[in-house]
Amino acid sequence: MVYSAVCCWMASWLGASGGVQAGEIDFNRDIRPLLSDKCFLCHGPDEQTREADLRLDTQAGALTVIQPRDSDSSELIRRLITDDESERMPPPESNRALSKEQITLLQRWVDEGAGWGQHWSFAPLDAPEVPKVDDSNSSTSGDRVAPIRNPIDAFVRARLAREGLQAAPEAARETLIRRVTLDLTGLPPTVAEVDAFLADTEPRAYERLVDRLLKSPAFGERMAWDWLDAARYADSNGYQGDGERTMWPWRDWVVDAFNRNLPY
Incomplete structure (x- = not known):
């Protein structure tokens, strides 16, 4: 029953996370929203609807089927890649088979430590340093880029520079x-x-x-x-x-x- 519950979780999470690019996987960005949307009804805080006595809204519950930093030893991974259809998760009849890319993504997350992370709404407020950017080529008219008027503009301009892009001219x-x-x-x-x-x-x-x-x-x-x-x-x-x-x-x-x- 526990592994059937795991199936519900993994199918929902990986179904929407296959497009995560190379780099550390962020729990709050890539995983928590999917758990809330797809899994908490059956594996969340409500005892009346919880199945298999598995909670996926808590780190302790999820770690019962995950071995952080060791995907090869995680029962969760084994169930995803096994050739035994009677053990494979999600079950073939669920029509939620995971792609190779999605399974690889899951292995990456586990090998990175299966980080959980505090929900953003409870995290302390952080005031990041405003990036310094070159604003010498800006103008409020003509074809030159719009000037930086506030910290948000500076963050946007810095990101554009990292991507090799140029800000648009000031709108009429x-x-x-x-x-x-x-x-x-x-x-x-x-x-x-x-x-x-x-x-x-x-x-x-x-x-x-x-x-x-x-x-x-x-x-x-x-x-x-x-x-x-x-x-x-x-x-x-x-x-x-x-x-x-x-x-x-x-x-x-x-x-x-x-x-x-x-x-x-």
């Missing part, structure tokens, strides 16, 4: 206001708003534009989209009789929560 102001307005409100700017922004030649014109959009009621409406979609929000049943549902108070509360900047 007409393009800039359209992009940021769509991003923050989901609506295009009006002609009057575009004209006002183009006429504002002060150094902090863009910052004032962003502040205005953040204070707009449309900001909360735009930010609420994803939350309402995740909850499958609808004003009616949407099927057969399509009866009305009194759901709008919750919708308005979510919108208002964003506009009032309530904490999560």
